[in-house]
Amino acid sequence: xxNQPTDIDRLLHALGDPTRRRIVEQLGSGPASxxxxxxxxxxxxxxxxxxxxxLERAGLVSTRKVGRVRxxxxxxxxxxxxxxxxxxxxxxxxxxxxxxxxxxxxxPPDSRPEPQPEEPS
Amino acid sequence: xxNQPTDIDRLLHALGDPTRRRIVEQLGSGPASxxxxxxxxxxxxxxxxxxxxxLERAGLVSTRKVGRVRxxxxxxxxxxxxxxxxxxxxxxxxxxxxxxxxxxxxxPPDSRPEPQPEEPS
DNA sequence: GCCATGCTTAAGCAGGCACTTGACTATTCG
DNA sequence: CGAATAGTCAAGTGCCTGCTTAAGCATGGC
Numbered sequence: 001x002x003n004q005p006t007d008i009d010r011l012l013h014a015l016g017d018p019t020r021r022r023i024v025e026q027l028g029s030g031p032a033s034x035x036x037x038x039x040x041x042x043x044x045x046x047x048x049x050x051x052x053x054x055l056e057r058a059g060l061v062s063t064r065k066v067g068r069v070r071x072x073x074x075x076x077x078x079x080x081x082x083x084x085x086x087x088x089x090x091x092x093x094x095x096x097x098x099x100x101x102x103x104x105x106x107x108p109p110d111s112r113p114e115p116q117p118e119e120p121s
Numbered sequence: 122x123x124n125q126p127t128d129i130d131r132l133l134h135a136l137g138d139p140t141r142r143r144i145v146e147q148l149g150s151g152p153a154s155x156x157x158x159x160x161x162x163x164x165x166x167x168x169x170x171x172x173x174x175x176l177e178r179a180g181l182v183s184t185r186k187v188g189r190v191r192x193x194x195x196x197x198x199x200x201x202x203x204x205x206x207x208x209x210x211x212x213x214x215x216x217x218x219x220x221x222x223x224x225x226x227x228x229p230p231d232s233r234p235e236p237q238p239e240e241p242s
Numbered sequence: 243g244c245c246a247t248g249c250t251t252a253a254g255c256a257g258g259c260a261c262t263t264g265a266c267t268a269t270t271c272g
Numbered sequence: 273c274g275a276a277t278a279g280t281c282a283a284g285t286g287c288c289t290g291c292t293t294a295a296g297c298a299t300g301g302c
Binding site: 005006008009012013015016018021024025028029030074076079082083086087089090092093094096 | 126127129130133134136137139142145146149150151195197200203204207208210211213214215217
């Protein structure tokens with residue numbers, strides 16, 4: 001944990017907080033100012049700004065200040081990164097399960113790779 | 122945050138930690154005992170057990186103790202929950218962008234729903 | 243120019259989280 | 273029966289997080 005956080009790290013951590021997910025969902029219906037985001041939330045404005053900074057560091061929202069109002073926009077493509085991470089792993093596991101299935105369906109006499117822990121009943 | 126954590130909450134929080142993701146990835150190549158999981162990790166065994174508890178509360182791994190060895194198994198379907206959450210939101214946003222695209226392509230004289238902040242210039 | 247608006251900055255605080263060590267229990271093996 | 277192995281439990285530590293309040297600083301409308 002003394003390591004600097006990676007990309008997927010910041011993403012998952014940012015999405016791990018319910019307040020931030022709520023912000024993300026609200027931002028899904030269009031860009032909004034900081035106060036517009038903060039108003040429905042049960043906390044102070046600086047707290048919301050801190051959440052927004054976490055989301056921005058994760059790349060999930062981009063902000064732009066014009067005049068005295070900062071407008072926040074959702075960066076939806078960033079979710080592709082998360083989805084990619086998930087489906088990559090899922091595919092790997094499914095391949096493994098497929099191979100396991102083949103072995104179970106047609107067990108050649110000595111192709112057990114590893115003494116898998118099997119309960120001896 | 123004084124709220125009790127929801128399902129997706131526990132999932133995203135569990136996956137938000139690099140050590141836990143590493144455990145998940147290692148478990149992707151088959152079930153393993155606690156010490157087998159702990160050995161490659163640069164921390165004490167109790168620390169690993171605590172990570173495993175977080176993963177178990179999230180439903181991402183299930184464990185089973187037979188004799189003195191506890192075997193941990195990955196619950197891959199749990200990632201479907203995360204993927205579902207993501208793609209549900211993404212679809213909603215894409216629908217919105219589609220509608221926005223339609224409006225921009227063929228603007229009927231009075232169907233602007235909201236004064237959306239659009240950068241001047 | 244003046245006041246309201248919209249943020250920003252700084253400091254501080256409570257609780258959570260990721261660890262540690264040390265002592266203990268339960269199982270297997272020689 | 274020991275002794276090694278596998279995990280458990282409890283307590284404690286330090287850092288990180290999610291807040292707070294209070295003050296400050298621009299911008300915009302009158």
